[in-house]
Amino acid sequence: MTTELTTLLVELFVALLILIGAGFTLLGSFGLVRLSDLYERLHTPTKATTLGVGSLLIASAVFFTWREPGVSLHEVLVAVFLFITAPVSAHLIAKAALHQRTPSHSGLPPETLLEKHDGHGTRTKPDTDPKQKPSQTD
Numbered sequence: 001m002t003t004e005l006t007t008l009l010v011e012l013f014v015a016l017l018i019l020i021g022a023g024f025t026l027l028g029s030f031g032l033v034r035l036s037d038l039y040e041r042l043h044t045p046t047k048a049t050t051l052g053v054g055s056l057l058i059a060s061a062v063f064f065t066w067r068e069p070g071v072s073l074h075e076v077l078v079a080v081f082l083f084i085t086a087p088v089s090a091h092l093i094a095k096a097a098l099h100q101r102t103p104s105h106s107g108l109p110p111e112t113l114l115e116k117h118d119g120h121g122t123r124t125k126p127d128t129d130p131k132q133k134p135s136q137t138d
Contacts, residue, residue, distance in 0.1 A: 021051075058079065060072070
């Protein structure tokens with residue numbers, strides 16, 4: 001294989017990774033603007049945008065490893081940090097939103113399930129007790 005052909009293949013691979021990364025990042029940004037509530041908006045930055053930025057970082061690592069002597073590990077370390085912290089932060093945001101009973105379009109889980117995950121069995125809103133009968137006025 002000639003040097004020009006190898007260079008062309010590496011550059012095409014890097015260009016493909018950049019296009020994939022840009023597409024996922026654009027999709028994640030569009031979903032963040034388009035989706036309606038907090039729970040739905042958590043998915044796009046943690047899934048699509050993480051894949052997009054990860055692809056861009058891998059493209060950068062491949063390019064600089066190819067162009068310069070030695071292995072470029074800076075981008076790999078940033079990608080590992082991103083893949084670890086994005087899901088953890090999204091989980092913590094979702095858990096805080098459930099704890100605060102932030103409403104969503106699909107509705108919150110039943111109070112009994114929320115109480116179990118809160119760690120205490122007290123209700124935050126006594127008027128939402130399903131065992132209470134509605135008052136009948138004539």
